[in-house]
Amino acid sequence: MLNGAGMAYAAPRVAEPTLVERGRYLAQAADCAACHSVENAPAFSGGLKMNVPIGAIYSTNITPDPQTGIGQYTERDFARALREGVARDGHALYPAMPYTSYSKVSDADVAALYAYFMHGVPPVHRANLTATMPWPLTMRWPLKLWNTLFLNDRRYTPDTRQSVEWNRGAYLVQGLGHCSACHTPRGAAFQELALDEHGTAFLSGAALDGWFASNLTANAQTGIGAWSADDIAVFLKTGANAHATAFGPMTSVINHSTQHLSDQDLASIAVYLKSLKAENRNASTTSAVDPAAMAHGAQIYRNFCVACHLANGSGTAPWLAPLVGNPNVLENDPLSLINITLNGTPHLTIDGQPAPYPMPAHRAALSNADIADVLAYMRNSWGNHAPAVAAHEVDTLRKQTGTQP
Structure with missing residues (x-):
């Protein structure tokens, strides 16, 4: 078979429908769509921006298009990329691709995934985007050293002591x-x-x-x-x-x-x-929250939050999240609380039905101090105890995730 450039490549063998269907299920278990799909573009055609400490990288096209996707990959090429982080042409993948986890995937499951992506996913001709980071961080050869240090390329071995x-x-x-x-x-x-x-x-x-x-x-x-x-x-x-x-x-x-x-x-x-033992690597000593901040936070809560989360913070689970004893509210690092208050959250869609009460964005309505104080109030009311939130923490994330109103 010829690709668009007139070069020959081996077309993947025809797969059994049951193998393709199993691969579809495994691709869902691996959540491949979350990183390799973006809104208003075909599934698995890549383009998702991922911010990493050294810049930004973009997920790649993993449809079976022979020019821009993985259409020329053999099963061996596919397994190597999936479990070792090495593309067909030999360049190393960034470890944002979780190949250190996928290294544990069995040969049988790799074969099913390959069958699905080659025979169950339509090919999409969509060029991959180039990572945006300064030279020399764009060089890939140091990633081979990274793999030597941190990649344990072994399949999962059952623990015979467990069920x-x-x-x-x-x-x-x-x-x-x-x-x-x-x-x-x-x-x-x-x-x-x-x-x-x-x-x-x-x-x-x-x-x-x-x-x-x-x-x-x-x-x-x-x-x-x-x-x-x-x-x-x-x-x-x-x-x-x-x-x-x-x-x-x-x-x-x-x-x-x-x-x-x-x-x-x-x-x-x-x-x-x-079965996992309790860990809290992010623990800190909780100090008293400024009474003025608590009073201001209580007022913001009454104006913006009480209708959904109720005066006692109990919410109406599972539709509207409780704040009392919620581990995300009690977490020492307030990053998620700040982000969700600023920017809201996407719809949960279960069986094709969007959840009726998504968290709205409040970045335009609330100042940095408003958000810091209302979060401090939530984290220290109704029996909750967690560190206060500083306005500068809100400001940092506001700038990182959008423009200041």
């Missing part, structure tokens, strides 16, 4: 679900500080691109220690439960990925997450 359900959950969380890519803090070289439960940093929460990805360990205050296994499964299926509601990037995870998983897989994920 089948636990191992399935571990495989999904550590591998396809790549939960640690967001929820595990990173080191100075942008490496995840742990890739499984043997590291204390694993899933202990992390700041990333204007949000704080929640602590998923058994910490009872800032983690999911107060959640039952059923609470976790319900959250992943619907984006909300009695304790919290998904927001920010997690909304996309629910919309594109976890709501489509089988009940059995969701239960397995819950079993695994419930």
Whole structure:
């Protein structure tokens, strides 16, 4: 077969429909659409901007277009990119691509994913965008050294001391679900500080691109220690439960990925997450909040928040998030609270139906001091105790995420 440049390439062999369908399910479990799709463009055609400490990079076209996508990839090429972070032409991928997690994906699942992307996804001719960062940071060869230091290219090995359900959950969380890519803090070289439960940093929460990805360990205050296994499964299926509601990037995870998983897989994920020991790497000593800030925050709350979250902060779960005991409210790092107050959150869409009460944006209506004080009020009322929020923290994120009104 010839590509558009007149060069020969080997067309992928025809795949069994059942293999393609399994690959579709695995692509949902891996949430490939969240990074490789953007609004008003065909699915998997790339173009999502991702801000990283060294600049901005863009997700690539992973449709089977032979010129701009992965149409010329063999299954071996595909597996190498997925699990080792090396493209077909040999250049290293940035570790924003979670290949350190995908390295654990089995050969059988890689084959199914390859079958889906080659036979279940329409080809889209859409050129990839160039990363925007200063030279010499654009050079790719240092990434090979990064891989030598931080990539453990081994498939997931079941722990014989644990149940089948636990191992399935571990495989999904550590591998396809790549939960640690967001929820595990990173080191100075942008490496995840742990890739499984043997590291204390694993899933202990992390700041990333204007949000704080929640602590998923058994910490009872800032983690999911107060959640039952059923609470976790319900959250992943619907984006909300009695304790919290998904927001920010997690909304996309629910919309594109976890709501489509089988009940059995969701239960397995819950079993695994419930086994993680409590960690709170972001702990701090809570000091008294200025009474004037609390009084001002209470007034802002009555004007802007009480209609949904109620005077006692209990909300009406699962439709409107409770603030009492909400781990995202109690988290020491207020990044997500500031972001969601400034910018709102996208719609959760479950079974094709948008959630009726999305959080609106308040950046135009509230000043930096207003937001800082109302968040301090929420974090220190109704039995909640968490550090105050400073106006300069709000100002920093306001400028990072848009123009000041």
